[in-house]
Amino acid sequence: MRAIWKGTTIAESDDAIKLEGFYYFPRSSVKMEYLKESSHRTFCPWKGTASFYDVDINGDINKDSAWYYPTPSERGAMVKDRIAFWKGIVVLP
Template sequence: MKAIWNNTVVAESDDTIVVENNHYFPADSIKREFFEDSIAHTTCPWKGRASYYSLRVNGELNKDAAWYYPEPKEAASQIEGRVAFWKGVKVEN
């Protein structure tokens, strides 16, 4: 699977886990040069507290376009150390 934004592959892996129709990529499969830490957080009742990354590609910013669960609840333990995308990031084979 590939995560693509602004015509650039920002993550690529054959080992994604799908939860609620989102592909969660292993942390070591993301291209860190495009990721910036965000101060945003949200809470999911069954997954826990999510943290976000913004993407910066070719001078353009996609704020809070990726998220991850640093310490997911037990029910979501399979996505620990993984990153998912939204806000126009295309995930495809």
């Protein structure tokens, strides 16, 4: 699987897992140089608190378009050390 935005591959892995319609990539497969920490947070009752990243490709910012669970709940343990994408970031097989 590959996550692409603006023609740039942000993540690539054969170990992405699909959960609730989104693919979660192992953190080690994500090109972190394109991600900038965001102050945005959300809460999922069964995974816990999500933290977000802005995706930055050559100064073009896609705000809060990647997220992860720094300390997922026990029920959400499968997303530990994984990052998911949305807001126009395309995931291809």
